[in-house]
Amino acid sequence: MVPEDIDERIGIVRHFNRSFTRQIGVLREGLLHSPYTLTEARILFELAHRERTTASQLGRELGLDPGYLSRTLAQLEQRGLTEKRRSDSDGRQFLLALTENGREAALLLDQRSRDEVAEMLHGLSEGEQQRLLRAMQEIEGILTKGFKFSEPFVLRSHQPGDMGWVTHRHGVLYAQEYGWDERFEALVARIVADFVNNYDPNYEHCWIAEMQREIVGSVFLVRGGEGEGKLRLLLVEPSARGLGLGSHLVEACIRFARQHGYHKIQLWTNSVLLAARHIYQKAGFKLIAEEPHHSFGQDLVGETWELIL
Template identity: 50%
Template sequence: MTINGTEDPIAAVRAFNRFYTRKLGVLDQHLGKTPFSLSEARVLYELAHRDDLAAKEIGNELGLDPGYLSRIVQSFDEKGLITRTPLPADRRQYQLSLTAKGRQTFAKLNLSSQNEVAAMLAQLSADDAARLTQAMATIEATLEQRPGRPAAVMLRSHRVGDMGWVISRQGAAYAADYGWDISYEALVAEICAQFIRNYDPAREHCWIAEVGGEPVGSVFLVKATDEIAKLRLLQVEKKARGLGVGRALVEQCIHGARERGYRRMTLWTQSILVAARGIYKSTGFELVKEEKHHSFGADLIGETWERDL
């Protein structure tokens, strides 16, 4: 709809919502072949990706009516999909966990959903698929401001030219800040080249942080195994430090890993990267391994950090 030659933004958003709702219905048709409604599938998803949730928490986050949620929980309990444990602080509230049968049930639903999306993307060219996922990331980043992300910071998907920027800025930043030699830039180039060659949008992603339309940071989510995601190449430009960019990138990476069905996340960093280590610790990662090594022209202590999703 246009008004005086200009598109009415309200009408545009409503039109997109109608289109996307129809498309979402197509993608979720597989639910009609199972005993689960879309709301029930959403509850299963939350329980599969977050441990020991209270029923009230799920209801609040999904916007479900308490009575309707209670019926869903009762149905799951009768089918042996969940366990219910009264909360010590309030015996009227229950902590929910999936049973082994519940996890198997979710795995089948999740695989079906992934196959539906893969079939849709398979109809698109590689360029169109990239444009689609980039547009989705832009919509999400614009509408959903997560804690720690200032309004001035925008996270978007990678596009043509970004890998060159990542390689250049990573090499220059670590040389300036820590005296690392060009072998580190070579490593970053290898990681970026592998990411481009093997890119699977259903399992991997790169986010670029922008302030005022200018790139100021990046992070990569890559597949380690079917169950484990790996966070790589977190970097924030000096001029953007203190704006919450690094934390926003890490939180987005964690969120992206959950959305893609991973169960655990890992990363490798160095003990001298104090700011990054602080972000990892505050977002739930734990140090699990340390090892001295000589790389990039420097004596370093490599660290492996991990967290459950």
């Protein structure tokens, strides 16, 4: 039962914060049994997943005070973990990057983090793991700022029954909105079957979006060629459109791809899908190929889009 008294509510939140930070060990002087503080580890992790960035961009991403960030970066540079170079396009800017030692440190931190989380999950039953993940995703969804949703939403991993929903809703919506026949539904069924049968959680993921416990969207990131991810089956229900959910799903794919070592993301779509094309363009994807084709009972123009990470 949720307490009515505001002081009691504040106490519950603070107790959760203390408990969780102890659980994941962020208050230890050396994060993940390393010589790095939490802030240093966050900086190394971010730089490991970026080509080049400025200190101001990094500060905005991590929400760090500029003075504190500057001092921390200076310490990392003195330790031979980071370097800065003048931008070729703008001589007033200095770009940050990891040195070889810095990349090795980031890889070690990433592996230790994965190992600690895996150990924590290993002690839980499948049901407990699912409850934990849903609760974490719900907390993140409620507290995430910058997305103008009229209702709280959560993104979660796929569960039994979700692949049937993805196939069904693609078939129904594309028939209603674009006149595509059942052969498109058959294509979606093959894609989700391949995903389930060949699923590699280290490199692939499915996000299911829920609002008010109702599924309202989906997207997949699957393994393509060497260092390449493929974004597939982006769908947002009409009831959830106009809220930024499509962009949020695409951004989840991009974050996952960067964190798991992909160098680029490709996707295939059709020129008539104007809303989806706008989302991809806004996220930084570039149109690299077009080809007319006759599919699903319609004359279409297929498009390949690419994002270099």
